[in-house]
Amino acid sequence: MVVMLAYRLTQELKKYWVDLDLKPEEGISALTTLCVHETLVNGVSAGQLIPRPTALITKLFKEAKVSIPTSIKTSKGGVHTKKTLAEHRKKR
Secondary structure (H helix, E strand, O other): OHHHHHHHHHHHHHHHOOOOOOOHHHHHHHHOOOOOEEEEEOOEEEEEEOOOOOHHHHHHHHHOOOOOOOEEOOOOOOOOOOOOHHHHOOOO
16 A cells, blocks of 8 residues: 555656656655754744755745645644554443
8 A cells, every 4th residue: 555655656746847857766855855843942842943945845846836834833732652542432
């Protein structure tokens, strides 16, 4: 299932990036350099910033008609994965 999704994604990006002089794999590799920076204040997350993308990444996003935010709001909720969902559901 994951392999098919990756294949489909690569095919779609190939359509968007047809005018660029690079393979979809090279474009995806370039996108991996864009990371979120978390700001901590007294050890607590105060927000997450997305740095300004490089010229290549900006071009890749533009050709794929994708826009990204400049910041991400910090979530107060936690993720717990040690218990199954059924244990947390109310009994009917």
